[in-house]
Amino acid sequence: MRPNYVLVDFENVRPDSAELLADECFRLIVFVGASQAKIPFEFVASVQRMGCRAEYVRISGNGPNALDFHISYYIGRLSATEPTAFFHIISKDSGFDPLIEHLRGVRSSAQRFAAIGEIPIVRVLNARTPAQRLDVALGRLRQMKATKPASIKTLNGTISSLFLGRLNDDEVSAVVRGLVNRGSVSIVGNDVTYAPSVGV
Structure with a gap:
């Protein structure tokens, strides 16, 4: 780094x-x-x-x-x-x-x-709890505007990259689940869509 x-x-x-x-x-x-x-x-x-x-x-x-x-x-x-x-x-x-x-x-x-x-x-480096990681990920997705990940694979990759590869697969999945549970992200099959609060 x-x-x-x-x-x-x-x-x-x-x-x-x-x-x-x-x-x-x-x-x-x-x-x-x-x-x-x-x-x-x-x-x-x-x-x-x-x-x-x-x-x-x-x-x-x-x-x-x-x-x-x-x-x-x-x-x-x-x-x-x-x-x-x-x-x-x-x-x-x-x-x-x-x-x-x-x-x-x-x-x-x-x-x-x-x-x-x-x-x-x-x-990013001080986000230790699931809630802190979720806030960091949501902030990054809002910044991305039109270039947001459109598939579950690219969303997982984006979150992994955001945290500099320091999260394991389970921790990345927990962030994605948190985004879904909060209503910020919807996943149907492999497709990802975003709530208006996250931006288009």
């Missing part, structure tokens, strides 16, 4: 924990403002458990957008050495959006989220 860098603008967003980033595919860089003197213990402890997959970067000096420029620099440096990496900026600052559009234009993968738990791959 390609590396997923999570870059936290700690001046703008203060996550309670980094526990959701336990999977080995995640790398965490926490950018801390020059005048920020305290970081909550719970957050620090969860970052420490990530070992060498996490680091802090203290910003050099104060100034408008100083932290933003540091994040931009790190994304540029990392994308040059790891062109397949995905960059997730955690910030409520929409000033990052032009950078993200530019990165996409040069075929780099980047998105901005207000919280770590909003990152789609974080939601």
Whole structure:
């Protein structure tokens, strides 16, 4: 799996924990403002458990957008050495959006989220219960619009791929049953149709 860098603008967003980033595919860089003197213990402890997959970067000096420029620099440096990496900026600052559009234009993968738990791959990798898996699968099917799987085989394959091949056949079948029981999907023979709430 390609590396997923999570870059936290700690001046703008203060996550309670980094526990959701336990999977080995995640790398965490926490950018801390020059005048920020305290970081909550719970957050620090969860970052420490990530070992060498996490680091802090203290910003050099104060100034408008100083932290933003540091994040931009790190994304540029990392994308040059790891062109397949995905960059997730955690910030409520929409000033990052032009950078993200530019990165996409040069075929780099980047998105901005207000919280770590909003990152789609974080939601997928932390979906442990049948209800959580069902919510993740339903969210993905809604995004697919006209390209939804039309057969039970392709639906099973889509769900398996969504969860990165980490679910066994019984777990994939349980997600499909959940979709049927919720009324989101109908299966007749091998054909799959979707309720209006899932989209056409």
